[in-house]
Amino acid sequence: MSPEPLPFAPDSDLVSLLAPSPNHGERKSAIDMLVLHYTGMESAEAAIDLLRAPTAEVSCHYVVLEDGSIIQMVPEARRAWHAGVSSWEGKDDINSRSIGIEIVNPGHELGYPDFPERQLRSVAALCQDLIARHAIRADRVLAHSDVAPGRKQDPGEKFPWEFLHHAGVGHHVHEAPKGGGRFLMMGDSGQPIAALQAMLALYGYGLAVTGVYDAATQDVVTAFQRHFRRSQVDGVADGSTILTLRNLIGARPQDGDAPDHDHDGHGHGHGGCAHG
Numbered sequence: 001m002s003p004e005p006l007p008f009a010p011d012s013d014l015v016s017l018l019a020p021s022p023n024h025g026e027r028k029s030a031i032d033m034l035v036l037h038y039t040g041m042e043s044a045e046a047a048i049d050l051l052r053a054p055t056a057e058v059s060c061h062y063v064v065l066e067d068g069s070i071i072q073m074v075p076e077a078r079r080a081w082h083a084g085v086s087s088w089e090g091k092d093d094i095n096s097r098s099i100g101i102e103i104v105n106p107g108h109e110l111g112y113p114d115f116p117e118r119q120l121r122s123v124a125a126l127c128q129d130l131i132a133r134h135a136i137r138a139d140r141v142l143a144h145s146d147v148a149p150g151r152k153q154d155p156g157e158k159f160p161w162e163f164l165h166h167a168g169v170g171h172h173v174h175e176a177p178k179g180g181g182r183f184l185m186m187g188d189s190g191q192p193i194a195a196l197q198a199m200l201a202l203y204g205y206g207l208a209v210t211g212v213y214d215a216a217t218q219d220v221v222t223a224f225q226r227h228f229r230r231s232q233v234d235g236v237a238d239g240s241t242i243l244t245l246r247n248l249i250g251a252r253p254q255d256g257d258a259p260d261h262d263h264d265g266h267g268h269g270h271g272g273c274a275h276g
Ligand SMILES: [Zn+2]
Pocket: 036, 037, 038, 082, 144, 152, 154
């Protein structure tokens, strides 16, 4: 019989239930990132069972149910095992520096329903709380697919990042309009591909600048679209994708900015959209 994990005090006032998981370890760096996931399973119960199973060796800090309830599984001070093989801004131990939030949704393989608004409101409130307590920069609120583009697609293109942005959470610019013009895609090569790869890597994606639009490039463009150009996710870098990326880089918060600089002082609601 394996010993029960010790219960712990919830880190956030928003937590309504603890479901302690034994799957965690010591952090090797300070918290400076939030990683959002969907559970990708038939039910919340099945997901929580998995996230507590010692043999599964996966976990997260928080689970947000469809009804908006928030469950904590791992203390924030501990390193949960949610991101797997991943990278951002050239660093690869994402679990050590992040808090992992699982949003209950069966995911692409199981019908991928819309995220209910009450669930989104809870995700936004939890993120606000975490950002305030850990001084997390807006552009470090990321999707699992951003940090593991070759393996993961969660929380996916139905997750409305602009909803979070309107609540002062995350980095966002409006999608640049789609139109004609040239586009870059799988099989292309040359300087424009190298420039695209360099911009994606500059924003944080783990991508080598090779000048060849290979499968890794297509995966990263797809991940970028799932987060920032959700209206069309096809792995093709059209003008809208490239301009959205350019605008995002231009509007990026700088180190030393207050984490809530974007919306603070603009009143409630849509502050932070001024960039575009
Ligand atoms: Zn995930």
